[in-house]
Amino acid sequence: MTDKKAYLSIDGETIDLPILTGTLGPDVIDVQGLTAKGFFTFDPGFVSTASCESEITFIDGEKGILLHRGYPIDQLAMKSDYLEVSYLLLYGELPSQEDKALFETKIKNHTMLHEQLNDFFTGFRRDAHPMAIMCGVVGALSAFYHDSLDISNAEHREISAIRLIAKMPTIAAMSYRYSTGLPFMYPDNTLDYSSNFLHMMYSTPCEQKEISPTLARAMDRIFILHADHEQNASTSTVRLAGSTGANPFACIASGIAALWGPSHGGANEAVLDMLAEIGDVKHIDKFIARAKDKNDPFRLMGFGHRVYKNFDPRAKVMKQTADEVLAELGLEDDPLLKIAKRLEQIALEDDYFVQKKLYPNVDFYSGIILKALNIPTNMFTVIFATGRTVGWLAHWHEMISSPYRIGRPRQLYTGAAQRDYVETDKR
Numbered sequence: 001m002t003d004k005k006a007y008l009s010i011d012g013e014t015i016d017l018p019i020l021t022g023t024l025g026p027d028v029i030d031v032q033g034l035t036a037k038g039f040f041t042f043d044p045g046f047v048s049t050a051s052c053e054s055e056i057t058f059i060d061g062e063k064g065i066l067l068h069r070g071y072p073i074d075q076l077a078m079k080s081d082y083l084e085v086s087y088l089l090l091y092g093e094l095p096s097q098e099d100k101a102l103f104e105t106k107i108k109n110h111t112m113l114h115e116q117l118n119d120f121f122t123g124f125r126r127d128a129h130p131m132a133i134m135c136g137v138v139g140a141l142s143a144f145y146h147d148s149l150d151i152s153n154a155e156h157r158e159i160s161a162i163r164l165i166a167k168m169p170t171i172a173a174m175s176y177r178y179s180t181g182l183p184f185m186y187p188d189n190t191l192d193y194s195s196n197f198l199h200m201m202y203s204t205p206c207e208q209k210e211i212s213p214t215l216a217r218a219m220d221r222i223f224i225l226h227a228d229h230e231q232n233a234s235t236s237t238v239r240l241a242g243s244t245g246a247n248p249f250a251c252i253a254s255g256i257a258a259l260w261g262p263s264h265g266g267a268n269e270a271v272l273d274m275l276a277e278i279g280d281v282k283h284i285d286k287f288i289a290r291a292k293d294k295n296d297p298f299r300l301m302g303f304g305h306r307v308y309k310n311f312d313p314r315a316k317v318m319k320q321t322a323d324e325v326l327a328e329l330g331l332e333d334d335p336l337l338k339i340a341k342r343l344e345q346i347a348l349e350d351d352y353f354v355q356k357k358l359y360p361n362v363d364f365y366s367g368i369i370l371k372a373l374n375i376p377t378n379m380f381t382v383i384f385a386t387g388r389t390v391g392w393l394a395h396w397h398e399m400i401s402s403p404y405r406i407g408r409p410r411q412l413y414t415g416a417a418q419r420d421y422v423e424t425d426k427r
């Protein structure tokens, strides 16, 4: 921190506001003193607001930089694996070989669900959206761990994080299997994290699905690329829920709910729906025109970002992975991929998108890979939530393990001034 100050002059009075400097990124103006002076700040959508101090992830939107505990996302995606990145996000350092093996064992020991949780699924219609199921089941998990919900206890916080990271792939796969009428598959702990997920998605009690290492690697890379992203909408939701002292399962369920929206994690499902609606490269111009039309709510899904005003570094890795997976599967001529690549090329040349700096984001290519992995479109956000769970937990733990206050934004009130009640017969 420095002793730099900003000076706000209001009606002849000057208010000194401290300027705080972090390791990387813009300085922040500490406005906490404004309330005592009778003012709030006003920043709908929190475009210019730093809600907290954090050491977990750094994003530079202009330079397309994404660091997890200082490590660039492209290096982690190409050299690490999801559980190692999870350890890094949670504990702040890359694990030793011994610590990594211990962490993997801890996760493996918690991949199963309490058998009674199976009954939760049967309460849903078979055609329930898997995000609705995941949201309900994760929130319900707190009912099974009354012995470890004291958030002031570091051991309770850690075992809750382990349980959630371990069980999300199991819940995700069960949310899919329930819609097919196929029996749930138990985890196979001889498999790595992502292979185990694909096993629970596609094996049956009659035959063990042979999991391609390339496809499992692609799945693991998708989990890595979705693991964390600073103070995005769902992470901010988890922090706000956590600031009330709510248990970690309830907080993660709130993050899943926030992620579901098509402007956020629901975009990957919306990208595939959009590509299918475009249907053919020759229709692209019509959709580009709609995306530019102020009177048309249609937006080009998978493009644009609140922070990235240049390329999204995750999209670059995702595009490379899409090419690898489709080559492995002999799907280079996938029609949706052709539309996606042509759409990207046109959008990046079109003045509207160039001026508004609307580049492909993480969701643009992830759907292509997931479709190639035979993941149903309505499972895409479930997979995003599975990967993002460790990011949510890292931010929740970072907040809870140091002094914090309940989050409680204020407002600019523009409603009616005080007035007296009017009896019904006088209205």
Ligand code: SDX
Pocket: 228, 229, 231, 232, 233, 262, 263, 264, 265, 267, 291, 292, 298, 299, 300, 301, 302, 303, 304, 305, 306, 307, 356, 358, 361, 362, 363
């Ligand atoms: C994720 O925050 C995160 O980190 C999120 C995320 C994560 O990892 O957690 O990165 C994951 O959510 C990625 C984003 C996925 N969403 C989409 O792909 C949906 C399509 N994108 C848009 O809805 C939009 O770009 C947002 C929501 C992503 C960003 O919205 P902003 O920052 O509030 O920007 P905006 O809506 O104010 O748009 C600025 C301008 C507007 O035009 P004007 O009013 O200035 O004339 O750009 C236009 C918008 O109309 N615009 C688009 C557009 N995105 C923005 N126009 C057409 N197509 C688009 N996709």
